[in-house]
Amino acid sequence: HAGGVDLIFPHHENEIAQSEASTNKKFVNHWFHNEHLLVDGHKMSKSLGNFYTLRNLLNKNYNPKAIRYLLLSANYRQQLNFTEEALKAADNAVQRLQDFMIKLKEITKKFNRKPIKFFSDVKHEEKILTKLKFFRNKFESAMDDDLNISVALSHIFEFVKEINTFLMENKIGKNDAKKIINLMKEFDKVLGIL
Numbered sequence: 001h002a003g004g005v006d007l008i009f010p011h012h013e014n015e016i017a018q019s020e021a022s023t024n025k026k027f028v029n030h031w032f033h034n035e036h037l038l039v040d041g042h043k044m045s046k047s048l049g050n051f052y053t054l055r056n057l058l059n060k061n062y063n064p065k066a067i068r069y070l071l072l073s074a075n076y077r078q079q080l081n082f083t084e085e086a087l088k089a090a091d092n093a094v095q096r097l098q099d100f101m102i103k104l105k106e107i108t109k110k111f112n113r114k115p116i117k118f119f120s121d122v123k124h125e126e127k128i129l130t131k132l133k134f135f136r137n138k139f140e141s142a143m144d145d146d147l148n149i150s151v152a153l154s155h156i157f158e159f160v161k162e163i164n165t166f167l168m169e170n171k172i173g174k175n176d177a178k179k180i181i182n183l184m185k186e187f188d189k190v191l192g193i194l
Contacts, residue, residue, distance in 0.1 A: 002032040034076040040083055052082070065193040066091035072191065075150055093157075094193050100160050101184060101194060103167055107177035128166075128176045132183050135159040139187060156187055 003012060012031070019027040036043050039050040057067055070090035074080040135155055142152035163180055166172045172180070188194040 001028040001030070002034070005033045005035055008033055032076065035079045038079050038081040041081055044082070057087070062087055063091050063094065065094045069094050069191070069193050072149055073153060075146070075148055077146070078150075097156075097160065097184075097194060100164070101181065104172070104177040104181050104184075107172055108174050108181070124171070125176070128172075128179065131159070131162060132179055136183060136186065143190065152190075159183075 001012070001015075016027045038044065039052065042048060042050055044051045054064075054067070058064065066087060067090070070082065070087055071080070073090065135158070138155040139152045142148045142155060145151070163172070166176075184194065
């Protein structure tokens with residue numbers, strides 16, 4: 001069951017009492033209380049006139065994926081300070097991930113790409129697979145730790161940085177690129193920004 005931190009008492013306690021009294025069953029197993037959204041350092045409220053609607057932001061031509069990224073970038077237990085500067089930074093982060101995916105997709109389209117000769121192709125493939133497994137585990141561990149999305153995102157960008165090093169050295173082949181794309185798609189099942 002979810003709601004804002006301001007609803008813990010008395011609203012949710014009353015919900016528990018009413019529901020459990022009428023059903024003789026436990027109301028819910030898990031509670032999810034999120035912090036308030038700040039706008040330019042102040043609690044968002046209509047009375048202060050410091051609120052945005054999604055329509056307002058879209059009318060200002062902000063990228064919907066950047067809006068989503070910004071809103072999900074902070075742990076639900078932490079206040080998020082929503083500013084237009086933060087929205088621009090979120091747009092840059094989304095663009096960086098999308099550019100990364102474009103680079104990888106270009107590799108998968110190069111059918112005549114000559115295989116890269118490494119000291120040991122098996123060792124290189126194992127190194128890529130190890131990185132994929134390592135970063136998948138890091139992402140999942142962060143999300144399993146009370147939905148620690150900010151840490152999970154940092155692991156994604158660390159992964160992108162390491163793979164970009166291989167890309168700059170021309171050490172990512174078609175099969176590697178497909179595996180990396182698949183992992184990014186797994187991450188995106190949570191993020192929804194790619």
